[in-house]
Amino acid sequence: MSFQTEYKKILSRLDATLTDCVPIGLPERLSESMRYSLLGGGKRLRPVLFLSTVSVYGKTPSDNDYLCACALECIHTYSLIHDDLPSMDNDDVRRGNPTNHIVYGEATAVLAGDALLNLAFELLARACACDAKYVGVLSEFARDSGALGMVGGQAMEFEQETDVDAVRLNKINSLKTGKLIEAAFVGGAIAADRACDIEKWRAIARSFGAAFQLCDDLLDSDTDERSLVAVLGTDRAKEELLRLEKETEELLDGIDGDTEFPKSIASAFLLRVTDGL
Amino acid sequence: MSFQTEYKKILSRLDATLTDCVPIGLPERLSESMRYSLLGGGKRLRPVLFLSTVSVYGKTPSDNDYLCACALECIHTYSLIHDDLPSMDNDDVRRGNPTNHIVYGEATAVLAGDALLNLAFELLARACACDAKYVGVLSEFARDSGALGMVGGQAMEFEQETDVDAVRLNKINSLKTGKLIEAAFVGGAIAADRACDIEKWRAIARSFGAAFQLCDDLLDSDTDERSLVAVLGTDRAKEELLRLEKETEELLDGIDGDTEFPKSIASAFLLRVTDGL
Numbered sequence: 001m002s003f004q005t006e007y008k009k010i011l012s013r014l015d016a017t018l019t020d021c022v023p024i025g026l027p028e029r030l031s032e033s034m035r036y037s038l039l040g041g042g043k044r045l046r047p048v049l050f051l052s053t054v055s056v057y058g059k060t061p062s063d064n065d066y067l068c069a070c071a072l073e074c075i076h077t078y079s080l081i082h083d084d085l086p087s088m089d090n091d092d093v094r095r096g097n098p099t100n101h102i103v104y105g106e107a108t109a110v111l112a113g114d115a116l117l118n119l120a121f122e123l124l125a126r127a128c129a130c131d132a133k134y135v136g137v138l139s140e141f142a143r144d145s146g147a148l149g150m151v152g153g154q155a156m157e158f159e160q161e162t163d164v165d166a167v168r169l170n171k172i173n174s175l176k177t178g179k180l181i182e183a184a185f186v187g188g189a190i191a192a193d194r195a196c197d198i199e200k201w202r203a204i205a206r207s208f209g210a211a212f213q214l215c216d217d218l219l220d221s222d223t224d225e226r227s228l229v230a231v232l233g234t235d236r237a238k239e240e241l242l243r244l245e246k247e248t249e250e251l252l253d254g255i256d257g258d259t260e261f262p263k264s265i266a267s268a269f270l271l272r273v274t275d276g277l
Numbered sequence: 278m279s280f281q282t283e284y285k286k287i288l289s290r291l292d293a294t295l296t297d298c299v300p301i302g303l304p305e306r307l308s309e310s311m312r313y314s315l316l317g318g319g320k321r322l323r324p325v326l327f328l329s330t331v332s333v334y335g336k337t338p339s340d341n342d343y344l345c346a347c348a349l350e351c352i353h354t355y356s357l358i359h360d361d362l363p364s365m366d367n368d369d370v371r372r373g374n375p376t377n378h379i380v381y382g383e384a385t386a387v388l389a390g391d392a393l394l395n396l397a398f399e400l401l402a403r404a405c406a407c408d409a410k411y412v413g414v415l416s417e418f419a420r421d422s423g424a425l426g427m428v429g430g431q432a433m434e435f436e437q438e439t440d441v442d443a444v445r446l447n448k449i450n451s452l453k454t455g456k457l458i459e460a461a462f463v464g465g466a467i468a469a470d471r472a473c474d475i476e477k478w479r480a481i482a483r484s485f486g487a488a489f490q491l492c493d494d495l496l497d498s499d500t501d502e503r504s505l506v507a508v509l510g511t512d513r514a515k516e517e518l519l520r521l522e523k524e525t526e527e528l529l530d531g532i533d534g535d536t537e538f539p540k541s542i543a544s545a546f547l548l549r550v551t552d553g554l
Contacts, residue, residue: 026424030432034424082391087363087383106364107435110387111428114359117391118423121398125416132409139402146395147303147311151388155307158384 053188149179178209211244330465426456455486488521
């Protein structure tokens with residue numbers, strides 16, 4: 001199966017699971033607000049990375065694996081809704097559409113984010129109830145998305161001093177963006193019963209996560225003064241991206257399994273920038 | 278042991294566990310903000326109800342039970358922080374102190390709430406990793422705190438029409454306040470390996486939860502126009518409270534165990550009002 005065909009197949013099953021996972025019978029405005037952000041596009045990078053990691057070991061992702069993948073997308077989506085709030089980044093537009101609080105108001109946006117985070121753990125609990133190995137996945141996701149992970153990175157960004165340096169920016173990025181990518185890879189290895197490979201996947205996540213963030217910054221024409229691209233300069237940032245891309249590929253070679261699919265995903269996401277080099 | 282002695286003993290172990298549960302090494306402002314709301318007083322009703330339900334069946338609550346109890350307090354605390362936000366209830370004071378966003382700013386308050394909700398599931402995951410029965414507790418907590426539970430109640434309150442009636446208010450209260458109380462009782466029964474009693478505890482939770490909310494509304498001198506007390510009038514509200522108090526006690530009598538402690542808790546919380554009747 002070609003990369004594109006396989007990717008589309010995964011996306012279609014993912015979208016069907018995501019559509020089903022918001023329970024019915026909710027207060028209408030809350031339900032609409034949750035669906036607006038969860039189902040309104042998005043690259044689905046994190047759930048696809050999770051599922052592709054399961055596949056690396058020759059396993060076909062199960063319904064429980066799809067629940068975990070959807071949980072990851074719920075966590076990612078809640079973080080975007082809260083990140084866009086007026087008191088946070090104050091963004092009016094996301095993925096070309098008005099942000100959640102612009103459409104539904106701030107109170108509903110806060111609650112929709114809260115509800116999506118709760119929903120993530122409800123989905124994970126369903127997987128855990130079927131098979132105790134998913135407790136490890138849930139545990140990894142909770143740690144990576146919390147105060148020592150993604151939320152910690154968001155908080156560091158707000159505590160940002162005016163005098164930014166590359167070390168601190170790398171730390172913020174590794175938490176804010178990197179930790180959910182780590183959750184995807186490490187969670188996928190646990191779901192595939194390969195907890196022995198966790199440290200290898202953490203290294204892959206660090207490398208790919210940093211590349212992904214650099215790539216996003218390079219593509220963002222409206223470069224934040226506090227981004228790594230602004231600090232390193234475009235040329236050095238592109239060099240660093242190429243280095244990280246190569247490193248990701250080499251680290252994937254160290255996994256005993258078929259890593260063609262994650263390699264293709266990495267290229268597809270990173271080549272958006274390096275193609276033009 | 279007298280009720281007071283037992284209650285204090287539980288509170289002291291609870292506070293020690295809560296103090297330890299916020300991980301070290303967090304961004305400083307985030308960590309302070311989480312501790313400010315989590316450790317700054319509070320009646321600890323929900324965790325105490327959880328632990329007392331375990332005790333009903335003659336079991337001494339374990340370290341894992343305390344993790345679950347603390348998770349419940351983290352969930353309750355996150356909901357208060359978000360509820361107080363300017364875009365929500367816009368409250369400046371909570372438990373006699375400035376609210377979280379007044380002290381730390383809105384962005385940190387949003388993130389501290391998010392971090393506490395993630396932390397709750399991290400604590401629950403630790404219990405699940407020791408004993409799979411806690412997956413049932415985690416699952417119950419996630420459902421009760423999410424869009425079909427507490428968050429759903431908060432959302433209904435914001436969708437409130439001007440024309441309020443008792444039926445709708447009862448529904449909102451049963452979700453917003455009642456569901457975490459249900460989580461405490463039902464979770465406690467699961468932790469005590471008495472899942473067979475779940476439906477009985479749900480009924481107790483409905484009755485006690487409604488009484489607790491009425492009690493809170495009666496004590497609140499600054500009565501909200503949209504509270505049940507405003508709709509029923511003080512006299513009918515007090516009658517209803519007495520009825521619910523009696524019902525709670527009768528329902529507790531239907532449990533095969535030693536229900537003296539939960540009965541004492543119920544009295545201690547509800548007598549604050551009915552003493553004066």
